[in-house]
Amino acid sequence: MEPDDMRGGGFPATRHSAIERIRDGNPEARREAFGDLVEGYWKPVYKHLRLTWRLDVEDARDLTQGFFADAFQKSWLERYEPGKAKFRTFVRVCADRFAMNMRQSSSRLKRGGGVQTLPLDFDGAEREVASRDPRAMPEPEEFFHQEFVRALFDKVVADLRAEYEDRGRPIPFTLFERYDLEPVEGVSYAQLAAEFGLTPTQVTNNLAQVRRRFRERALDALRGLCGTDQEFRREARDLFGLEVE
Amino acid sequence: MSGLSDAAVTRLRTLGRWPEFESGRYSVIEEIGRGGMGTVYLAIDDELEREVAIKIPNALASADLEDRLQREARVLATLEHPGIVPIHDLGRLADGRLFYVMKRVKGRTLREHARDVADAGERLRLFERILEPVAFAHAQGFIHRDLTPGNIMVGRFGEVMVMDWGIAKSVSELRQSTVDGRQSSPPASEVNAGGTAEGVVVGTVGFMAPEQARGAGETVDQRADVYGLGGILFFLFTAGSPVPDADPFALMRQRGVARPLSAVCARALAKDPQQRYQTVAELAADVAAYRNGRAVSAYCETTLERAARFGRVHRTAILLVLAYMLMRTAVALLAGR
Numbered sequence: 001m002e003p004d005d006m007r008g009g010g011f012p013a014t015r016h017s018a019i020e021r022i023r024d025g026n027p028e029a030r031r032e033a034f035g036d037l038v039e040g041y042w043k044p045v046y047k048h049l050r051l052t053w054r055l056d057v058e059d060a061r062d063l064t065q066g067f068f069a070d071a072f073q074k075s076w077l078e079r080y081e082p083g084k085a086k087f088r089t090f091v092r093v094c095a096d097r098f099a100m101n102m103r104q105s106s107s108r109l110k111r112g113g114g115v116q117t118l119p120l121d122f123d124g125a126e127r128e129v130a131s132r133d134p135r136a137m138p139e140p141e142e143f144f145h146q147e148f149v150r151a152l153f154d155k156v157v158a159d160l161r162a163e164y165e166d167r168g169r170p171i172p173f174t175l176f177e178r179y180d181l182e183p184v185e186g187v188s189y190a191q192l193a194a195e196f197g198l199t200p201t202q203v204t205n206n207l208a209q210v211r212r213r214f215r216e217r218a219l220d221a222l223r224g225l226c227g228t229d230q231e232f233r234r235e236a237r238d239l240f241g242l243e244v245e
Numbered sequence: 246m247s248g249l250s251d252a253a254v255t256r257l258r259t260l261g262r263w264p265e266f267e268s269g270r271y272s273v274i275e276e277i278g279r280g281g282m283g284t285v286y287l288a289i290d291d292e293l294e295r296e297v298a299i300k301i302p303n304a305l306a307s308a309d310l311e312d313r314l315q316r317e318a319r320v321l322a323t324l325e326h327p328g329i330v331p332i333h334d335l336g337r338l339a340d341g342r343l344f345y346v347m348k349r350v351k352g353r354t355l356r357e358h359a360r361d362v363a364d365a366g367e368r369l370r371l372f373e374r375i376l377e378p379v380a381f382a383h384a385q386g387f388i389h390r391d392l393t394p395g396n397i398m399v400g401r402f403g404e405v406m407v408m409d410w411g412i413a414k415s416v417s418e419l420r421q422s423t424v425d426g427r428q429s430s431p432p433a434s435e436v437n438a439g440g441t442a443e444g445v446v447v448g449t450v451g452f453m454a455p456e457q458a459r460g461a462g463e464t465v466d467q468r469a470d471v472y473g474l475g476g477i478l479f480f481l482f483t484a485g486s487p488v489p490d491a492d493p494f495a496l497m498r499q500r501g502v503a504r505p506l507s508a509v510c511a512r513a514l515a516k517d518p519q520q521r522y523q524t525v526a527e528l529a530a531d532v533a534a535y536r537n538g539r540a541v542s543a544y545c546e547t548t549l550e551r552a553a554r555f556g557r558v559h560r561t562a563i564l565l566v567l568a569y570m571l572m573r574t575a576v577a578l579l580a581g582r
Contacts, residue, residue, distance in 0.1 A: 043248070128248040146254075153257050154248050180260060181253045189274070204289045208272035215261045240261030 019087055019227045023078050037077065038068050038118060039155065040225040041088075043125050044147040045095045050129050052140045053099050061122050067098045068118060080227055086235075087227035092144045149239065152225070156217045157181065160210065171196055175203055176210040215240065264301050265339045271299060271346065279303075282310055282411050287349060290333075296349040297333060302342055311343050317411045318345040320387055328378030330398075330406050350406050355397035359481055368481045369536050373529065374405040375477060380525040382407075383467045386416045390465070392473030393452045394480050416466060451486030452476035455516045468518040471528055475513025475521075478532075482506070487514055505535050508544035 018040075021033030042064060049060040071077050071094065080090050128150075137143060164173035175192055178184075189200045196203070219236055226232040249257070263273045264286065271288040277298065278285040286299045300317075302310035321332040334346035352358070355371075362368050375397055382389060389396075389410060396409040454472035456464040476487045482502045487493055493514045497507035509531045515521045522528040531541040538558035540546060546554065556563060 124248070149258070150248050150254050153254055157249065157257075180256055181249065201289055201291065201294055204272045204274060205291065211260045211263065212265065214257065215265075218257075218261060239258060 017226060017228070017232070018224050019077065019080055034072055034077075036224055038120075040151060040221070041091050041148070042068065042118070042120050043128075043151040043154075044088075044144050045091065046120075046122065046125050047129055047132075047147045048092060048095060048140065048144050049099060050126075051132065051134060051137060052143060055099070057122075057126060063099055063102055064120070064122075065117055066102070067095055070098065082228045082231065086231055087225070088145065088148055089141065090227075092141065148225075152218065152221055156214060156221055160214055160217060163213070164210075171198075172206040172210045175206050176214070179203075179207060180211070264299070264342070264344065266336075266344075267339045268336070271297070273299070280409070280411075282313060288346075290346070297346050298330075298349045299344055299346050301338065301344045313411050314343050314345065317413065320410045320413045320415075321345075321347065324378075324382055324385055324387065324410075326378045326381045328374065328405055328407055329382070329410075330408060350398045350400065350408070352398045352400040352404075352406075354395050355399055355405075355477070356394040356480075358399040359394065359484070362481075365482070366536065369532060371399065371403070371405065372474075372478055372481055373532055373536075374403075375407065376474065376525050376529045376532070378405070378407045379470055379474060380529065382413070383470065383525055387413050388416060388465070388467055389413050389470050389473065390457065391449055391452075392470055392477060393449045394477055395449075397477070414465075451489070454518070455489075456518060464518060466518070467525065468521050468523060471513050471522050471525060472515075472518075474525065474528060475510055478510045478513060482510070503535075504550070505541045505544040505546070509535060509541055512543040 018033040018036040022030050022037065024030050024033065045067060046060055046064045049055045049063050050057070053060075055063065076094055077091070080087055084090075085093070138146070160176075161173050164170055175196070178192060179187060179189075189203045192198070193200045193203045198206075218239070222235055222239065223232045226235055259276070263276070270292055271290055274287045274289060274296075276284060277287045281303075283300045283302045286301065288297055288299050289295070290297045300314065302314050304310055315335075318332055318335050321330060325331065330347050330350055332345055332347045335343070336346075337343055355375075359368070359371075362371065375392075379389060379392065387410075389407065390412050391409060392407070396407065398406040398408055400406070450458075452473045454465070454469040457469045457472075475493070479485070479487045479493055479497065482497060483500050488496065492511070494507045494511035497510055498504065502510075509528070512520070512531075513522055513528055522531070527542075531543055534541050538554060540551070540554070
């Protein structure tokens with residue numbers, strides 16, 4: 001089995017920054033861009049509130065929902081100024097301010113009503129929080145960055161899995177999962193080749209293809225979540241050590 | 246779905262750093278080595294269906310690193326020797342970085358391999374196999390300038406490969422740079438092994454000749470490699486690196502190494518290049534002499550030591566003569582009764 005060339009149809013068109021798109025006059029485009037930002041940032045925000053702010057599960061859930069609802073209604077994120085900070089830092093600082101305000105008027109913390117509820121998988125996020133050692137917490141900015149990268153990769157890996165399944169070719173992704181994402185100790189190309197009825201070279205080629213697709217998708221997703229092209233290039237260099245166009 | 250583990254995130258970030266080949270001919274399997282200058286990847290050459298090693302500079306758009314990688318590729322292309330890794334291809338990545346493809350050397354570094362070599366004779370034979378490619382390079386006019394146990398690979402069958410020719414120079418280049426008044430060495434930040442260095446130097450602390458450490462380009466010649474080889478010999482018998490300002494002879498003796506071999510090592514590690522072996526061939530001759538029980542030029546034996554060495558070398562003949570004489574005496578005594 002030889003890997004497909006999936007550079008054509010499978011590759012999404014280069015994404016424009018969601019931060020630029022939320023400033024779009026078209027309400028539908030704005031809503032869609034806002035959805036992309038929520039998808040990229042809600043988990044880092046939730047975990048930040050849980051572990052840095054040490055809020056309990058309910059408060060962190062309410063605040064996360066409230067934060068994004070407020071941001072959408074009051075157009076906070078549109079006020080981002082690229083010259084002052086990275087967009088990621090801006091989101092964290094906004095979340096901090098929001099949490100501080102809520103804490104000062106604690107009566108508003110238990111709200112529920114009046115907030116449009118976003119379909120966010122808090123249970124999944126909570127399992128991730130539970131697996132983390134709270135005694136080994138890095139600085140808030142570093143932690144937020146780590147969780148931003150994790151959320152980004154989670155999304156890209158899920159999309160990648162769907163991409164290969166949609167094409168009816170799940171084996172390349174399964175190899176990627178088995179060798180790169182959840183490797184059992186001692187797993188080898190030869191072992192996987194024998195298990196999947198491939199030659200070791202085919203395993204290598206399939207893995208190389210999925211890894212390349214992962215990187216393409218990750219860079220594309222990252223571009224959508226950065227404030228400017230300059231920030232994107234800086235983030236890409238930090239993430240992968242790459243100089244990108 | 247639960248989030249990716251820390252290990253998976255780290256792995257994905259690493260994968261994202263792997264090079265992308267425009268031709269699609271090479272598929273990276275793993276990162277197998279990383280140094281200050283470049284990273285070496287294990288890859289599959291899809292056309293020839295064989296494993297290869299690919300070296301790529303760490304930084305993008307670095308004229309200095311690119312220059313060094315290109316020079317290294319050319320040195321390897323020039324030096325065709327079984328003890329020097331052969332180069333297969335040179336090209337550019339999608340991001341513009343230069344890369345070269347070389348044979349995948351299976352084995353361990355000398356630093357790792359030496360731990361499992363208990364026999365002194367075997368260590369010396371290993372050392373002699375290192376001398377051969379270095380002597381060959383010198384004969385072709387190239388100096389390695391960074392000979393260390395970490396830059397020597399030992400294969401499964403004991404074959405030796407001298408690696409990492411990234412800072413190698415041709416003798417003519419060194420002389421020319423001195424004439425032009427240019428520095429022949431890369432920036433000080435590229436000194437290996439965490440050493441701090443004054444001025445402009447390149448090499449690995451402990452294995453770098455003093456004249457090289459001073460950045461004195463005009464005096465760096467093949468004797469700098471003799472010093473590095475002395476460091477490797479020292480390592481093979483002490484498991485440590487030579488200590489600047491310490492007497493290597495005394496340190497070797499403390500480890501119970503024989504005086505003649507300690508003297509060979511000390512001469513190779515002499516601070517003054519004039520006091521060292523002037524060529525690798527001279528060093529090789531002394532090592533071979535020691536291994537074969539002959540006198541070495543680096544050590545002046547006492548009469549007793551010479552006699553003892555004679556006894557060790559000719560032990561069988563001496564025993565036979567003694568047995569013969571004993572027998573004759575016994576026969577004479579019996580006949581006299």
